[in-house]
Amino acid sequence: MLGALPTPAQRTPPPRRAARVCMNGHLLAAEEDPGLARGAATNRADPLAVRTTDVRCPACGTGTILACPGCGYPIPGATPTLAFDVPHFCIVCGEYYPWTFRGEFYATLAEILDESPRLDRAALRAALGTLERQREGLAESSETRGLVETFRSLGGSDWDLAAQILQVVLTPEQRASLDLRAAFAH
Ligand SMILES: [Zn+2]
Numbered sequence: 001m002l003g004a005l006p007t008p009a010q011r012t013p014p015p016r017r018a019a020r021v022c023m024n025g026h027l028l029a030a031e032e033d034p035g036l037a038r039g040a041a042t043n044r045a046d047p048l049a050v051r052t053t054d055v056r057c058p059a060c061g062t063g064t065i066l067a068c069p070g071c072g073y074p075i076p077g078a079t080p081t082l083a084f085d086v087p088h089f090c091i092v093c094g095e096y097y098p099w100t101f102r103g104e105f106y107a108t109l110a111e112i113l114d115e116s117p118r119l120d121r122a123a124l125r126a127a128l129g130t131l132e133r134q135r136e137g138l139a140e141s142s143e144t145r146g147l148v149e150t151f152r153s154l155g156g157s158d159w160d161l162a163a164q165i166l167q168v169v170l171t172p173e174q175r176a177s178l179d180l181r182a183a184f185a186h
């Protein structure tokens with residue numbers, strides 16, 4: 001039985017300390033006991049949808065994780081000797097952490113805005129500001145709605161691509177209240 005074999009995450013010695021990070025990439029704690037990550041949920045197919053722990057991020061309200069959604073290996077925390085940065089990917093399975101995926105998606109959304117001929121400078125600056133707040137998990141629902149309308153106003157393939165990305169990065173509650181399907185209707 002496959003289940004009897006230790007996984008790479010189980011074979012690799014745990015880090016000395018684990019980090020607790022929210023799905024948007026905010027660091028809550030860098031010196032957690034890695035034992036807290038034992039039995040953590042994984043979701044290799046959809047890391048952004050992994051079940052999070054009960055501890056919420058005070059900055060943005062999203063759930064936090066202590067382990068890689070791909071393989072369950074603890075997120076390495078701070079060491080006494082090196083300055084600590086939230087890591088981008090798992091050292092055991094190589095998978096990007098959710099905040100890295102989200103960062104890539106948001107970079108693409110910013111590019112779509114930046115390259116559209118339909119926005120003047122002021123509108124572009126406003127949209128990029130809202131996009132940054134959305135990325136940080138800080139946007140009000142009215143701001144998110146306005147941002148979606150801005151993308152919709154770009155039309156064509158810009159809106160198609162943006163709508164597909166927004167389907168992934170917005171929370172289920174945000175998606176439910178916004179009409180992103182129209183993009184695929186034509
Ligand atoms: Zn957060």
Ligand SMILES: [Zn+2]
Nearest residue numbers: 068071090093
């Ligand atoms: Zn991993």
